[in-house]
Amino acid sequence: MTNNKKRQRVPHHPTSTLYSADTSRSESSLKLCRLTSNSSFNDNSTADVILRLYVDSSSPFVWDSTAEDEVQIYLHSDLLHRSKYFAALLSDRWQNPVSNINGINSDNDKKFIRLNFDVSSPTPSSISDHMTVLQLLYTDDFSSVINSVTVALDLLPVALKLLFEDCVKACVKFIEAVPWTEEEEKRVIEIIPLIREEQSRELLSRLYAPDDSCEEMLNGLIMSAIHNHPNTASVKAFVAKLLREFASRESARRVLERAFEESLKVVKESLEEYSSPDFRGDTCETEAIQRLNLHTAMTNGRHLVWLVERMIELRVADSAVKEWIEQAEFTVNLQRTFRDDAWRNIVPGLPSVVMRCTCKLANGVAGGTILATRQVRMKLVKDWLPVLIVCKDNVSPLVPSQKALYLDLEETFLRIISTLPMSDAQELLQQCLSFSTKNLEDCPHLIRAFNTWFRRATQPSLTGDHC
Known part of the structure; x- marks a missing residue:
């Protein structure tokens, strides 16, 4: 053929x-x-x-x-x-x-x-x-x-x-x-x-790897970035990039929430020990323990700031806000700590670190990055406003960076208050009088907030028109 x-x-x-x-x-x-x-x-x-x-x-x-x-x-x-x-x-x-x-x-x-x-x-x-x-x-x-x-x-x-x-x-x-x-x-x-x-x-x-390997890897990277690596800044930037580009937002959410809870727990326990009567006194051993507690709180507070930044960036900070408003004992310990003078020469930046966390979460709520319920918005201001007031009253003199931070948080709290029912806003605005200064030009945010409340309070009700 x-x-x-x-x-x-x-x-x-x-x-x-x-x-x-x-x-x-x-x-x-x-x-x-x-x-x-x-x-x-x-x-x-x-x-x-x-x-x-x-x-x-x-x-x-x-x-x-x-x-x-x-x-x-x-x-x-x-x-x-x-x-x-x-x-x-x-x-x-x-x-x-x-x-x-x-x-x-x-x-x-x-x-x-x-x-x-x-x-x-x-x-x-x-x-x-x-x-x-x-x-x-x-x-x-x-x-x-x-x-x-x-x-x-x-x-x-x-x-x-x-x-x-x-x-x-x-x-x-x-x-x-x-x-x-x-x-x-x-x-x-x-x-x-x-x-x-x-x-x-x-x-x-x-x-191929086991189902939970990606989350374990991310958690290990985050822990290394915030705890173990000597070149912290560059490693944190690298891990932040990995988190931004990671395919599963839910996995990133779970890992960040886990790290947030762990760091917050350490900060809370350190401040609780510092505020405890068991660690009061003038002995060298007591002073060493108190210094260690404050430094531990300061270090892990910085970790919290970085973790909150990542969570807000990925729009997965909902749980962090809810966790942040369930800290009644923590906020009391913070107020007790900042009314004391001992921390000033040990960790002078501690109030700013804590307030930066609060400010970033509050900005996320006020800006709509974090969609919080009325109850969450109310409690965020109600629980953390006293801490802000104590920080302003007891951190003196304020350096420019601290002054800008506290002013930013004041404005953000007032914006959140404007989203609340009139009765809730009335209660909280009266606590914000400490935002005022001798120079009224320094507190236009407070004047604007009260003017908004009075304008709403005096306008005719629409209830009758909709009946």
Whole structure:
């Protein structure tokens, strides 16, 4: 029968090497070592099998390519046994080499087993890849050819198809041991289902992690950034970027809430111990304990500020606000601490740290980044307004940064008060009189808040119109 496909016959020389469109792979194949002294790849003088590789043009996976679509190779049946596919195909024919899959033929009066193999697959180098794997039947020196992830991924499907176990192991071993590009990783994921479970175990462990691993990793990074790493500022900036770009906001929320609760707990316990009568006195030991408590509160307070910033940035600070308003004992301890003078020479920045947390959460509520209920808004101002007043009255003189912080928090509290029912606003506004100063030009926010309340209180009711 006439075959209209273009045919290329590999030169029949004992020293002939792999036919391939891939020049680099052809060069590396020159390093192959023979398994036997009498068998060379594509040696027609000793071969007993002729294998025709061809591309089926009717296959839906044929690429348009300039590569040859057919090639004929001389092989040796004893080495083809390394491939379980060929071993099974030829197992009942070794005793009768004249018989063959496609009829009886001869070549220069020598009898050959003739085989056809369709190499159609969704790659433009199918014939080249098959030729390489076939040549690897003649060697144990796989490293000479399998020297990149791309080569290993090209050859692995062919080795799997031919059930060439040694080649499969060599490809998988190489892929396991080296880094991958993103595109190579996609190819690894695609080919894993074709590999036996025991062979793919290492690849799977590299690609997939337990369900909670991402959150554990994020938590570890946050803990390292705020507690352990000496270059805190740059590490915090890096972790903040990871959190912004993390795919699951809910996972980031859970991790940040967990870290927030842990840091808040430490601050609360430190202030509670500092305020406790058990740690009052003038002994050196008591003073050392008090210093340690204040420094611990200060350090973890800074962590809280950073965590609140991340939560607001990701718009996941709802729970943090609710936690912040359930701190009646904590706010009492803060007021007691700031009325004392001992902290001034130990942690002079502690009031600012605590108020910065409150200010950031309050700004999130006032700006709509955190959508809080009326009860939450009310309690946020009611519980933390006394702490702000104590800070202003007992931190003197105010440095410019502290003055700006407290003024910002005053304005934010007044904005939140404007969102509350008139009766609640009336109660809270009277507590804000401490915001006033001798110079009325310094407190326009307070004047504006009272004017708003009186304007609303004196306007005609709309109830009758809507009846």
